[in-house]
Amino acid sequence: ICAISDAHYGMEIDNEFEIYSSKVFIERLYKYYDKIIEIKNRHNVNVCNLAILGDLISGIIHNVIRIENSENMIEQIQQVSEIIGEFIYKLSLEFNKINIYFVTGNHSRVQKKDESINGERLEILILWYLKARLKDISCIEFLNSIADNTIAKTVICNKTCVFTHGDNDSANNIISKMTNMFEEKIDIVIMGHYHTFNIQKQGKSIVVT
Secondary structure, eight states, X not given: OEEEOOOOXXXXXXXXXXXXXXXXXXXXXXXXXXHHHHXXXXXXXXXXXXXXXXXXXXXXXXXXXXXXXXXXHHHHHHHHHHHXXXXXXXXXXXXXXXXXXXXXXXXXXXXXXXXXXXXXOTHHHHHHHHHHHTTTOTTEEEEOOBTTTTEEEEEETTEEEEEEOOTTOOTTTHHHHHHHHHTSOOOEEEEOSSOSOOEEEETTEEEEO
């Protein structure tokens, strides 16, 4: 299982705490690619399950974010779509099969949170582009998410996995929430949104943020 989340493409930060830009995102993405291939070769893996967990673009949900953006939202969508498309294409040269699970994040909302509709998040345009760009590559399959493009569920190696962005969830109770929602045992939940890497066990289940 590989995951891409919270690229916030288009945001530019240069201060004492963080340096980030579109260029930094691309550099980090291909360091990640090298790590994926290293693990693939070490364990002789032929199938890649790629979870794209939202907030690929910085968006314009707050005025302060609009100020920090180096590209407008149209440019963000166009450019990150091509970058992710090329990344997936390169993976397709290494794996026999790539399953892609795509959920949207909160930064692609077009309205205020209390007025937004999940189906109107702009990242759905990125998914549309990726499907069109990669449609002729037979080893790539896009698996439909459920619940208005915000949650995806699948079984990988006999483990029931849920992928979600996490803006409407808490890592502390996500297992119980998903178990109640699907009325079955959930083994793994992988979430974005939190911007820090953490793994915690909840009973016999695992939550990754």
